[in-house]
Amino acid sequence: MVSDHLYHQQSQSKNVCVIGAGPSGLVAAREIRKEGHTVVVLEQNHDVGGQWLYDPNVEKEDPLGKKNKFLKVHSSIYASLRLISPREIMGFTDFPFLVKKDRDMRRFPGHEELWYYLNDFCEWFGLREMIRFNTRVEYVGMLDYAYGNNGSPTDVMNIKWVVKSKEKKADKVVEEVFDAVVVATGHYSYPRLPSIKGMDTWKRKQMHSHIYRVPEPFRNEVVVVVGNSLSGQDISMELVEVAKEVHLSAKSLNISEGLSKVVSKHQNLHLHPQIEYLGEDGKATFIDGSLVIADTILYCTGYSYSFPFLDTKGIVVIDDDRVGPLYEHTFPPSLAPSLSFVGIPRKLIGFPFFESQAKWIAQLLSGKKTLPSWDEMMLSVKEFYHSKDASAIPKHYTHDIANFEYCDKYADHIGFPHLEEWRKGLCLSALMNADVNLETYRDCWDEHDHELLQQALQSPHFTQLQPQV
Numbered sequence: 001m002v003s004d005h006l007y008h009q010q011s012q013s014k015n016v017c018v019i020g021a022g023p024s025g026l027v028a029a030r031e032i033r034k035e036g037h038t039v040v041v042l043e044q045n046h047d048v049g050g051q052w053l054y055d056p057n058v059e060k061e062d063p064l065g066k067k068n069k070f071l072k073v074h075s076s077i078y079a080s081l082r083l084i085s086p087r088e089i090m091g092f093t094d095f096p097f098l099v100k101k102d103r104d105m106r107r108f109p110g111h112e113e114l115w116y117y118l119n120d121f122c123e124w125f126g127l128r129e130m131i132r133f134n135t136r137v138e139y140v141g142m143l144d145y146a147y148g149n150n151g152s153p154t155d156v157m158n159i160k161w162v163v164k165s166k167e168k169k170a171d172k173v174v175e176e177v178f179d180a181v182v183v184a185t186g187h188y189s190y191p192r193l194p195s196i197k198g199m200d201t202w203k204r205k206q207m208h209s210h211i212y213r214v215p216e217p218f219r220n221e222v223v224v225v226v227g228n229s230l231s232g233q234d235i236s237m238e239l240v241e242v243a244k245e246v247h248l249s250a251k252s253l254n255i256s257e258g259l260s261k262v263v264s265k266h267q268n269l270h271l272h273p274q275i276e277y278l279g280e281d282g283k284a285t286f287i288d289g290s291l292v293i294a295d296t297i298l299y300c301t302g303y304s305y306s307f308p309f310l311d312t313k314g315i316v317v318i319d320d321d322r323v324g325p326l327y328e329h330t331f332p333p334s335l336a337p338s339l340s341f342v343g344i345p346r347k348l349i350g351f352p353f354f355e356s357q358a359k360w361i362a363q364l365l366s367g368k369k370t371l372p373s374w375d376e377m378m379l380s381v382k383e384f385y386h387s388k389d390a391s392a393i394p395k396h397y398t399h400d401i402a403n404f405e406y407c408d409k410y411a412d413h414i415g416f417p418h419l420e421e422w423r424k425g426l427c428l429s430a431l432m433n434a435d436v437n438l439e440t441y442r443d444c445w446d447e448h449d450h451e452l453l454q455q456a457l458q459s460p461h462f463t464q465l466q467p468q469v
């Protein structure tokens with residue numbers, strides 16, 4: 001174990017609560033402690049890993065995940081899931097995701113291997129001692145908060161946070177006060193559902209991919225899979241092996257070369273446009289007039305942000321999956337830096353980005369760095385929203401980054417190194433390969449990818465920083 005928390009230069013030490021022990025929460029805890037703060041991580045599950053702690057259980061009584069304020073099951077990972085990006089690009093900057101003997105040594109390993117990596121990360125840096133497991137946060141609110149004339153806080157640094165949590169099996173709610181709260185609760189658990197006529201009266205099975213685990217329950221069924229992004233494609237590809245028919249309903253029929261190859265290869269896989277309505281008699285009618293009699297509708301339609309425990313008196317709101325206002329997807333200007341979010345952005349190389357967020361939060365809390373003024377942060381958020389509106393990007397894509405320059409610009413705030421060129425290259429080449437060779441991209445790659453892989457393995461990330469034995 002490396003006790004890197006001993007190396008900090010003591011400045012202003014805060015008492016910080018990190019909510020969640022997934023990748024974001026773990027790296028946040030590490031960085032914030034390293035900066036000299038006291039950290040408690042509250043985690044509702046029995047172990048670390050977040051999404052990567054596979055859970056064979058599902059929400060049985062609520063297959064669409066509509067009813068519960070707090071979900072019973074966090075992870076949406078299915079049994080066969082393999083990473084969509086190669087392992088080399090996934091590691092935190094000083095903890096490479098190495099191939100280990102007697103483990104899943106593939107470049108795109110199964111989900112369990114990433115859980116092992118996170119476990120190794122915890123052990124190496126002694127993170128477990130900060131975590132209280134089986135402890136669900138049920139309420140986070142401000143203890144004292146005074147507004148200035150323009151709605152900005154008068155004394156942000158002195159806001160205190162009340163955190164109420166409940167340990168599983170114990171009937172007692174524990175109330176604690178912290179100087180700062182870091183929300184790292186993830187956003188791949190609460191189903192985002194389409195609104196389809198007849199959905200509420202559908203008598204047969206319907207469920208969201210949040211509760212999909214294995215294909216066997218769909219043996220000999222006619223299944224309509226709604227949504228053809230990553231999960232929709234993956235799940236359809238394994239369902240065709242057991243189901244009688246799989247009907248993949250996509251927003252656009254302009255699909256990737258890789259997916260059309262898969263469709264033409266399997267006689268029981270059919271592509272359709274969006275569903276127009278669902279009839280009580282099991283009929284799913286598509287907008288082109290075609291219809292099928294289906295046993296199950298499986299919504300692979302993505303996930304929504306949800307913070308059912310968070311009470312900011314309306315300062316941070318979720319509007320059609322836009323969590324805001326958040327300066328740089330991390331800090332609500334009126335409450336920063338005592339309230340922050342790690343892991344909100346999507347469509348980027350997650351782990352190193354979460355790490356840069358964590359470092360920024362840690363340095364702001366210790367006073368080593370300062371944020372721009374409230375006016376400047378609000379203006380930046382406004383301009384960002386305006387740029388999205390001007391490009392006709394729907395609100396629910398607010399936190400989709402898909403842009404390496406943004407990650408580099410973000411890193412500049414704290415002098416964090418830019419993403420290595422090989423990380424960017426390997427990420428892009430995996431995406432392109434998946435686009436063309438959907439069924440095989442995790443196991444076969446071209447010469448260009450191979451060269452990038454050699455660059456990666458010879459880079460300091462792998463050669464100089466290898467802390468693992």
Ligand SMILES: Cc1cc2nc3c(=O)[nH]c(=O)nc-3n(C[C@H](O)[C@H](O)[C@H](O)COP(=O)(O)OP(=O)(O)OC[C@H]3O[C@@H](n4cnc5c(N)ncnc54)[C@H](O)[C@@H]3O)c2cc1C
Pocket residue numbers: 019020021022023024025042043044045048049050051052074076077078081082083084085135136137138184185186187188231309342343350351
């Ligand atoms: C099907 C699927 C496939 C994916 N594939 C990839 C991939 O190939 N590569 C990739 O980079 N990413 C992938 N992801 C995204 C994945 O979510 C991220 O890699 C990563 O897990 C995000 O980390 P996080 O810590 O922000 O959130 P999470 O991993 O979701 O962790 C959040 C943690 O917060 C805890 N928590 C939540 N609410 C509370 C509460 N009220 N009180 C206490 N604890 C709480 C949860 O139990 C959990 O441990 C995939 C996601 C899904 C669903």
